[in-house]
Amino acid sequence: MIHPDGTEEEIPSKKVLTIRAGDVMRVWTSGGGGYGDPLQRPAEVVHDDVADGRVSVAGAARDYGVIVRGDGTLDLDGTEALRASMRSARGPGPPPVVSRGALLIES
Numbered sequence: 001m002i003h004p005d006g007t008e009e010e011i012p013s014k015k016v017l018t019i020r021a022g023d024v025m026r027v028w029t030s031g032g033g034g035y036g037d038p039l040q041r042p043a044e045v046v047h048d049d050v051a052d053g054r055v056s057v058a059g060a061a062r063d064y065g066v067i068v069r070g071d072g073t074l075d076l077d078g079t080e081a082l083r084a085s086m087r088s089a090r091g092p093g094p095p096p097v098v099s100r101g102a103l104l105i106e107s
Contacts, residue, residue: 065082
């Protein structure tokens with residue numbers, strides 16, 4: 001939250017608070033629902049999401065087939081291979097719907 005005096009306060013995900021006149025509440029959400037086949041999302045965009053903390057390294061691999069190395073760099077060859085494997089495993093038909101559910105806990 002940004003207060004009228006310019007100070008900023010980070011609000012945890014669960015907190016009761018009072019917003020006063022002049023306060024600005026800025027909310028950044030992660031993920032979203034997405035649209036279309038997650039394996040077609042550009043790997044560079046998923047990598048940016050990982051770098052920005054919107055998607056975990058594990059989530060990038062599991063949901064988008066994108067490999068981010070331990071040093072934070074994008075592994076394009078590994079991504080291509082993983083995506084090919086994921087496409088083969090799911091077979092023909094529409095892509096699955098990615099559901100993070102209400103109780104997703106991801107490290």
